[in-house]
Amino acid sequence: MASSTSSVITLHINGEKFTLPVDHRTTLLDALRERLTLTGTKKGCDQGQCGACTVLLDGRRAVACLQLAVAAEGREVTTIEGLAEGDRLHPVQQAFLELDGYQCGYCTPGQICSAIGVLREHAEGRPSAVTDDIRPEAGPPPLTAEEIRERMSGNLCRCGAYVAIVEAVTRAAADGATESEEAVA
């Protein structure tokens, strides 16, 4: 099946292996949605401007529309479908559900994956543009609403559910979502 325009690749997604032939032009986003029926990852703009296709690549946030599927070989891909453990939702998912952190739901998988990435980046002490003290020894800044908003700003929500999303991320952080996220990654 391999040719000058296609290759057989193996993707590691949500702890499972998928081997499939792909057109070299196929993005990770289209491989997930069109080839593997993992349609939870959404296509909002297909050019890296909206964040709807945010997944975790080796535990870090990435937009799947700007990633070729062939380049994702050997990396651990976590999508929205890989967060819950059976019927038990990830704490970030649970907080979005309870606090109504969405409306139409289309940006939601990206918001949730992004929030999980944010909590991990914050726990690692990574500063943001609104962090006052960015010295490495300063450690993680307080995870204020302002910090969350700044770090989540790559994820657009046109319905305007931002207030509830920030409330949900705040609650998930307080509920220790970071620890369980590490288990996922």
Added chain:
Amino acid sequence: MTTATTTETATRAPSVGTARTRVEGVEKVTGAARYAGEIPFAGLAHGWLVLSTVARGRISALDTDAVLAMPGVLAVLDHRNAPRLNTDFPSMLGMRPDATCAVFQHDRVPHLGWPVALVVAETSEQAREAAESLVVHYEPEPHDTDFTSGRPDAYPLDGFMPAVTEKGDIDAELAASAVVVDAEYTTPEEHHNPMEPHAATAHWDDGRLEVVDSNQGATWVVGDLANLFSLDPAAVRVRSEHVGGGFGSKGVRAHQVAAVMAARELGRPVRVVMTRRQMFTLAGHRSPTVQRIRLGADADGRLRALEHRALSHTSTVYEFVEPSAGVARVMYDADAHRTENRVVRLDVPSPTFMRAPGEAPGSFALESALDELAVECGLDPVELRLRNDAVRGPVSGLPFAGRRLADCFREGARRFGWAGRDPRPGVRRDGRWLLGTGTAAASFPAGAAPSTATVTAHPDGDFTVRIAAADIGTGARTALTLVSADALGVAPERVRVRIGDSAFGPAMIAGGSMGTRSWSWAVKAAAEELRERLALGADVPAEGITVRSDTTAAIGALAAAERHSFGAQFAEVAVDVTTGEVRVRRMLGIFAAGRIVNPLTARNQLLGGMIWAISMALHEEALRDRASGGLVGADLAGYHVATHADVPRIEADWIEDPDPDDPVGIKGIGEIGIVGAVAAVANAVWHATGTRHRRLPISPDRVLAAGAPDA
């Protein structure tokens, strides 16, 4: 079973009014909810639209042979081989369909980004490459996209309301006024940009057409498709279970029609999805507006003259008017009162409904002018509005079916801390920031439209509600569950609401803030009749007992009245005049908007409207390039919408205001959140800086150009 149902009701507390998480919530947070472009079909082919690269002219040739020879390409549809469509019919909303959806019918190009062909291939990559390779030759003609206030070819257009209303002598009253405000306000072209791009999959099976779609009303789409293709409506089914936002843009559009054509041509399912960039010419938009307001008042602020004239654009293929002057017909009376909506036809894509059509730009102009009048009169802006609170419809003379605007202002002012506000502009500082507060009034029509619904009782005591409603993010599915549960006298857990399927019978669209009210009316009628039947002790057979409702007669019998929601908007902003940055620090909206069915989702939706207002006031602007006739930066990097970082912890709340004539008391909350809030932000910018921004958005360049306060 039925006995249990009736016994239970005696003690059950109402579900309407209680906060409930969304019934489809788990599906949405786990990625299990499938949207239109995500439903699998065996043998699916992918269509990719090719859009014109000139703003006006004719297609002289299409080099389709080269494209048909490309790998995986199955067909190219264009005006030479596409089936003829019928476009001469009234659409569901009483208007003719936008000719933009009648694709490939002729060789004329009326705007840049007009659909000229559909390329269909085995994979989306093949379709995209072939579509981008298709060479189209044009005979271009000079185009005119110049939207200015002085257009001699502008004309009044009715749309959903009369173009012009007039009473008294405006000039005489202005001459007799102690204080006059005469100003022009402009708003730019704006785009809906729901997060889910428009997507449709069409499939023909034995003469029957099925379309899986993302729309705001299955009834609307099924009717238009049946008419366009001259089909028996019973042979067409449209499903639209989850919809990733609409805001007015998701009706019948080029992609559904192209998909239906291609699916019939190829005899297999065809999916067509708009790209984000294509949405900027195919999905509709809000027209730019130029609005002239003239207010005349006595020294105490009482209005003697109110004139609101609005101009918007439309395309050369479709008449749509953005009725910005309509809001003045509800908000304020005056001895002389004149309003007028006009349009000018340009070589641009067709505009359409966009969240609070008319009210959103209209209230920016009118409520900014009221703020200017308050300054001129030396009156507090809240007090000015209270003094001019209308008792009857200023134009209709009809009584209001509830108008608690003054109560909204009093409650809002109390909670916002408005009392004691220093009216002087440009005098409050917080470091590099100048601070200011602003307020404005809001209103939006409260309507209902005929709908049908069925409710089925099952032998196990559960119920299924079926209605062709659409949940575009409003929480309609959950709201209808609560309404049904109360009408049946059972717990919401025993009711399953199924929506988004034309097979369920005609129903109102999710639009005009009328969806939940219209659907609730129908659902409640069917549920109550079913409950009565069950109370008689009927045995429920295996197939259940189904009752069907139709609210046409009941809604037709509503007495004439001015029916609206109202609200008071408050905003505080910080402005850095050395960088031009404007930050909203807090906002509060207090609404009198009928019975609130689900406080959890209602708050979210009202806040969403207010966030649209932040976005409209400060960010959104589609810039049209005069030379090409197209937009500059037609994507989400070039067209800015509010992000997380733009939105502080804003608040929305409401006061009791059940609609006296609605069975559930609903008025509708989908749009009122944006109304007035844009002006509240702009008025706060004036209070912070002393500069009156009459042109949206209040972007950094405009703030910089205005300079620092004189003080």
